[in-house]
Amino acid sequence: MPQKRRSQSWTELKQAGNERFKTGQYGEAAELYSQAIRELDKSGKKSPEDLSILHSNRAASYLKDGNCGECVKDCNVSLELVPFGVKSLLRRAAAYEALERYRLAYIDYKTALQVDCNIPAAHDGTNRMTKVLTEVDGPSWREKLPPIPTVPLAVREKLAQQARGTAAQTNPAPQHNGTRQTHKPAVSDQDLKKGQVLKEEGNALVKKGEQKKAIEKYSQSLKYNAAEVTTYTNRALCYLSVKQYREAVRDCDEALMIDSSNIKALYRRAQAHKELKDVKACVEDLNSLLKVEPKNSAALKLLQEVQKKK
Template sequence: MAPKFPDSVEELRAAGNESFRNGQYAEASALYGRALRVLQAQGSSDPEEESVLYSNRAACHLKDGNCRDCIKDCTSALALVPFSIKPLLRRASAYEALEKYPMAYVDYKTVLQIDDNVTSAVEGINSWKPPCNPAFFSRMTRALMDSLGPEWRLKLPSIPLVPVSAQKRWNSLPSENHKEMAKSKSKETTATKNRVPSAGDVEKARVLKEEGNELVKKGNHKKAIEKYSESLLCSNLESATYSNRALCYLVLKQYTEAVKDCTEALKLDGKNVKAFYRRAQAHKALKDYKSSFADISNLLQIEPRNGPAQKLRQEVKQNLH
């Protein structure tokens, strides 16, 4: 009796996952493709399921060295669920293999906006041995410098700004390797916090922070965030860098990220007035008036005559009643 082939989307995806784990990438790709056809024939709108199937098939193409079809499937996955980490990483790897380094760099940088501790994205842009030392730039970064010159960053395609709503999505996306990703994130975060920056790293961080400050003066807050983020990769011991990046997030209405950066700034300097003020502004925008009032109160204990803080306290106080 001939074996019964799976016919539901769930069964086909599970069979594809099993084939992938066994190294049978062509078979897995066919199963994911069949699952996509079934899903699309049903006419049901399930963009996340469809996106995962495209992303999984892209992984098969990548394993088989079929980079162009990998890019195509990742792009389809991202059209359904924008800013998903796995298709972004897989597309970046495929672009890198095809030596399309500007496109790969953009995808890696996009991933780092979602989660700045994804090891493969960090390593794709800069080596960690140690960071910010030009002798240890990744192969891709060196290739970009060679092909585009010292101002190569200015010649890259635009890096999309990831909305806050997408920055937490990797925690809930359907993913076989979720536990591995969470473990990797935890390990990388610990390594970053425990790393003692060298004098060269600290100097490079200072220069990058100043470049970020200049971009803020010009009103280019998106690029300033990139500079501050690079600075913090070199040395995460500067309170002002976090509070400066928080200002950019405030301007771009990414209030949750602003709160997070101000909190990091205050861990380093408990009397950082700007961090208290900006976190109060972010909390107010998020309608967390109690937290906003607490931050302003702490600020006014440090600077009792701070005019903007006194004004903000009155505004927040009205919402508390």
């Protein structure tokens, strides 16, 4: 009698799906991930993480095949099981973008950057969505956005650790999902609070016109949280006030490394370049800003000023 064929385990099915994905057989990969999901359910093993990965992998297959609606559904399930998973956020963002649901795509790209600010795909996606939304909704496009969820610190730390641990693994991911494998050390809740208090003290000093003292407060704040973009842009404004233009440029550089389309950083760096007589750099920054916000009146005015001096 012929031997009864042994049914494959969910892990074997997942691995087979991964292999199909790597060779571009996305339909077959999706079917294997579906089988793996059913087998995992039947096993009675309660593993939200494993189930989340399977749904995210199947979402990647759907995305590659152009089935964006199913990709969104799978990412929704994956993110319910493991909130703020970066791969699922990026895959859903790419699907939303393809479906022309640009506001939702923007939210997912920005949420992914909260988890890891060193994701080129998320920065690029944010820039693309900013340009599209500016064209569609005008200068006040941000007011029409749904709220961006705040990623809790504990979640950021956990996901960063997982990302470090799995950086060498070859999980399937669409081209949109490339991530750098460098991670800044997680900041503790206590340090975040200290940094925030010092930043607010700096803000209060600015209102009093005490820019030099404010610079000291912002500098202290950055020792506790070096990833807070507004602290850099606030300190840059103070440096402009006290005519320390090179320092202003450096702070704007730091801010733009965190958020490449930050309007304040681009404008303040342009102002600093103008004072340093670097007209070319000033114009480049203003043009970059105007790609994000074409009707920004301050940038248009400054551009007109510097172009007259050429």
